Amino acid sequence: MLSRTAENLFWMGRYMERADATARLIEMGYRMAMLPGSNEQEEWRSVAAASGSAPELAHPDARNFSASAVVQRLLLDPDNASSIRSCLTSARANGRAIRTALTQDMWEALNDGWRSLGQMDADTALKNLPSLLEWTKHRTAAFRGASEISLLRNDGYYFLRMGGLIERADMTLRLLDVKYYVLLPETDVVGGGRDYHQWTSVLRATSALRAYHHVYKGDYTPWGIADFLILNSAFPRSVAYCYRSISRFLDDLAELYGERGSPQAVASQMVEQLDRTGIEELFQHGLHEFVSQAITTTRRLSFEISKAYHF
Amino acid sequence: MYNEMFADDRSVRGPYEKVAEWINATGVDLLNLRQSEAEAIFRKIGITFAVYGEGADPERLIPFDLIPRVFGAAEWRKLSRGIKQRSRALNAFLYDVYHRGEIMRAGVVPEELVYQNEAFLPEMVGVDPPGKVYSHIVGVDIVRTDGDRFQVLEDNCRTPSGVSYMLENREIMMRMFPQLFQAGIVEAVDSYPSLLKKTLEEVAPIKCDDDPTMVLLTPGSLNSAYYEHSFLADLMGIELVEPQDLFVENGLCWMRTTRGPQRVDVIYRRIDDTYIDPLAFKADSLLGVPGIFDVYRSGGVTLCSAPGAGVADDKAIYVFVPDMIKFYLGEKPILENVQTWRCAEPDHCKYVIDNLKDLVVKRVHGSGGYGMLIGPHATKKEIEAFRAKIRANPSEFIAQPTLDLSTAPILGSEGVEERHVDFRPYCLVGKDIRLTPGGLTRVALKKGSLVVNSSQGGGVKDTWILAE
Numbered sequence: 001m002l003s004r005t006a007e008n009l010f011w012m013g014r015y016m017e018r019a020d021a022t023a024r025l026i027e028m029g030y031r032m033a034m035l036p037g038s039n040e041q042e043e044w045r046s047v048a049a050a051s052g053s054a055p056e057l058a059h060p061d062a063r064n065f066s067a068s069a070v071v072q073r074l075l076l077d078p079d080n081a082s083s084i085r086s087c088l089t090s091a092r093a094n095g096r097a098i099r100t101a102l103t104q105d106m107w108e109a110l111n112d113g114w115r116s117l118g119q120m121d122a123d124t125a126l127k128n129l130p131s132l133l134e135w136t137k138h139r140t141a142a143f144r145g146a147s148e149i150s151l152l153r154n155d156g157y158y159f160l161r162m163g164g165l166i167e168r169a170d171m172t173l174r175l176l177d178v179k180y181y182v183l184l185p186e187t188d189v190v191g192g193g194r195d196y197h198q199w200t201s202v203l204r205a206t207s208a209l210r211a212y213h214h215v216y217k218g219d220y221t222p223w224g225i226a227d228f229l230i231l232n233s234a235f236p237r238s239v240a241y242c243y244r245s246i247s248r249f250l251d252d253l254a255e256l257y258g259e260r261g262s263p264q265a266v267a268s269q270m271v272e273q274l275d276r277t278g279i280e281e282l283f284q285h286g287l288h289e290f291v292s293q294a295i296t297t298t299r300r301l302s303f304e305i306s307k308a309y310h311f
Numbered sequence: 312m313y314n315e316m317f318a319d320d321r322s323v324r325g326p327y328e329k330v331a332e333w334i335n336a337t338g339v340d341l342l343n344l345r346q347s348e349a350e351a352i353f354r355k356i357g358i359t360f361a362v363y364g365e366g367a368d369p370e371r372l373i374p375f376d377l378i379p380r381v382f383g384a385a386e387w388r389k390l391s392r393g394i395k396q397r398s399r400a401l402n403a404f405l406y407d408v409y410h411r412g413e414i415m416r417a418g419v420v421p422e423e424l425v426y427q428n429e430a431f432l433p434e435m436v437g438v439d440p441p442g443k444v445y446s447h448i449v450g451v452d453i454v455r456t457d458g459d460r461f462q463v464l465e466d467n468c469r470t471p472s473g474v475s476y477m478l479e480n481r482e483i484m485m486r487m488f489p490q491l492f493q494a495g496i497v498e499a500v501d502s503y504p505s506l507l508k509k510t511l512e513e514v515a516p517i518k519c520d521d522d523p524t525m526v527l528l529t530p531g532s533l534n535s536a537y538y539e540h541s542f543l544a545d546l547m548g549i550e551l552v553e554p555q556d557l558f559v560e561n562g563l564c565w566m567r568t569t570r571g572p573q574r575v576d577v578i579y580r581r582i583d584d585t586y587i588d589p590l591a592f593k594a595d596s597l598l599g600v601p602g603i604f605d606v607y608r609s610g611g612v613t614l615c616s617a618p619g620a621g622v623a624d625d626k627a628i629y630v631f632v633p634d635m636i637k638f639y640l641g642e643k644p645i646l647e648n649v650q651t652w653r654c655a656e657p658d659h660c661k662y663v664i665d666n667l668k669d670l671v672v673k674r675v676h677g678s679g680g681y682g683m684l685i686g687p688h689a690t691k692k693e694i695e696a697f698r699a700k701i702r703a704n705p706s707e708f709i710a711q712p713t714l715d716l717s718t719a720p721i722l723g724s725e726g727v728e729e730r731h732v733d734f735r736p737y738c739l740v741g742k743d744i745r746l747t748p749g750g751l752t753r754v755a756l757k758k759g760s761l762v763v764n765s766s767q768g769g770g771v772k773d774t775w776i777l778a779e
Contacts, residue, residue, distance in 0.1 A: 001568055001569045001570075002550055002552060002556050002566060002567065002568055002569075003556070003567045003568055003569055004553065004555070004556050004567070005550075006569045093532070096532050096537075097531070097532040098551075099538075099541035099542075099545065099551070100541050100544050100545040100550070100551045104356075107356075108355055108356075111355065112355070155569060159569075257569075257570055309569040310567055310568070310569060310571065311569070
């Protein structure tokens with residue numbers, strides 16, 4: 001496979017995942033801002049911070065700060081490479097550059113309606129926010145579904161999936177990076193309304209609210225939530241799940257190519273670390289330290305993959 | 312004016328019987344509905360075409376007209392022999408140009424037209440391309456001016472585009488009107504990609520000692536014909552590469568893959584001569600594969616078409632193609648040329664200057680219908696402006712009579728209407744010469760217009776060759 005093709009597939013996977021994760025993030029902000037007793041500004045500010053692409057809005061002294069500014073920046077802004085609009089456009093451009101590596105179903109999922117965010121202004125978007133976010137999630141789901149059922153299971157599929165998983169791990173970690181303080185033990189004592197909101201917001205942004213109930217039987221605790229998002233490999237947005245899957249795809253790739261590449265060392269080291277660490281230990285050593293280190297590792301893994309496969 | 316569907320007494324001509332029957336049975340309303348469905352499908356699949364210099368929508372659709380253009384079996388027999396004959400002669404001419412130049416020595420083609428031609432590449436002199444083939448895909452633009460009169464408008468020896476429309480137009484027609492094709496009366500066109508692949512295989516370079524690896528080289532996804540590039544690569548099952556995917560090492564050409572370098576033997580390039588190799592041609596070009604021309608010359612890789620093939624499809628050289636057929640093949644030309652005045656000749660030039668209002672004037676190196684004058688449709692001012700341009704630089708221009716192009720039926724705003732059409736078949740030249748029964752019919756959608764180029768408001772149609 002051409003290195004450029006692998007690179008395009010990898011980034012297409014990342015862009016689609018980012019569009020999806022950003023939609024969930026905005027959805028979280030939207031829901032939280034509606035709740036009684038919430039600080040609307042604060043909610044939107046943490047959305048801006050977790051997205052990682054709106055630092056000027058995330059700053060507490062940001063001027064002209066508003067929900068509409070955040071939505072504009074994260075949903076519509078063509079100059080923000082991580083806005084939903086840019087992600088869908090870039091994913092399509094990547095796909096178009098390697099049309100021969102995509103199936104017709106995948107292409108149609110990428111091509112369908114990609115222009116529709118182009119003409120929209122922030123106020124219209126804010127009014128129709130729930131349906132726009134639903135639409136985004138449908139687009140990315142259709143693309144994922146099309147790849148699942150139509151793409152050959154070979155290197156192209158592996159690169160596409162690894163791109164998506166790296167992006168997903170990164171998004172979960174960045175959310176934790178912004179929200180880690182609400183999970184710290186000292187905020188646990190009160191257990192009042194605000195904490196409840198904060199914890200559920202983290203789960204909501206990862207679409208994990210209901211799944212959490214099934215696993216932890218109802219009680220929201222900082223440990224439970226952190227355990228779920230980091231260590232629970234049954235939950236498909238957890239760091240453990242993403243890293244295990246990446247490690248498996250790297251194995252598949254090694255088998256196909258007959259040689260093991262350097263990225264596997266990075267991935268499997270992380271998998272081992274997550275396997276042997278309990279959540280108490282993680283809190284003891286510092287949740288924030290762990291999250292920062294994991295973000296760096298994820299970045300390195302992405303770099304090692306592109307280096308090992310010449311893109 | 313020859314109407315392809317109706318004879319003078321409005322009776323339907325033989326080849327169009329089936330189509331006429333279908334139009335009547337379906338009705339214009341339903342056809343219109345299907346027409347918009349077809350457009351939606353084209354958009355969805357992503358078959359688009361960018362027009363240089365127009366800005367606006369970079370992924371525009373070429374209008375597609377539902378009503379097929381039809382050739383009878385006997386008409387095709389003649390066309391097919393003529394097209395193959397022309398393709399052979401053009402390749403023989405190119406070999407001669409880059410070797411002994413017999414045809415110039417014999418005084419049949421003027422030397423300066425060849426050796427001072429922009430498309431002539433001195434670097435190609437003495438190079439022996441595999442099978443002596445220079446132009447592997449010859450696109451011959453043909454117009455019909457009467458029942459049995461077909462004339463060649465121009466030849467395309469470099470990288471003629473449009474063949475994806477031949478395939479997709481048929482695909483759409485078969486998807487929307489399967490019952491039309493059930494009787495098996497229309498020759499299939501879907502063998503084109505495998506014939507093209509076979510042709511490329513046949514011209515593997517001498518240093519290739521295994522099954523040749525073939526690639527299609529595209530300038531990238533911003534190119535107007537990108538859809539076609541990806542479409543053909545996909546159908547042939549070969550890699551679609553961009554210049555930065557290729558590199559030269561140890562006298563061979565390689566592509567960068569996830570498993571390291573992989574050897575490349577045959578390159579079907581859809582990129583202009585001057586952008587192939589910045590070391591050999593255009594030093595300031597950011598495109599291209601440095602050193603690839605040397606690999607080509609030493610038999611390490613084959614470029615299709617060969618660099619320098621464009622010298623044969625120049626509009627000034629065109630005039631001499633019938634002479635080439637006689638000179639190299641000893642045959643009588645089957646397809647006529649259109650009468651052409653070369654303004655480089657003083658007496659031709661005088662005639663052209665005096666008769667501009669009746670002539671079509673084209674630039675010798677131009678293409679795509681840009682910068683031409685259609686005398687009968689031009690204003691006085693435009694004619695005067697052209698007169699001055701020709702006087703200033705006569706050898707830049709040729710002129711032809713305004714042709715009475717045949718018309719074919721289209722689905723217009725007032726039902727079935729008549730529009731002018733031309734035809735471009737794609738002849739493949741490897742060890743054998745192969746011609747898929749079909750081609751691209753372009754249609755001037757503007758009423759009365761003679762310009763069929765898609766960049767100038769032309770559309771496309773499915774083209775049927777009826778089975779014997």
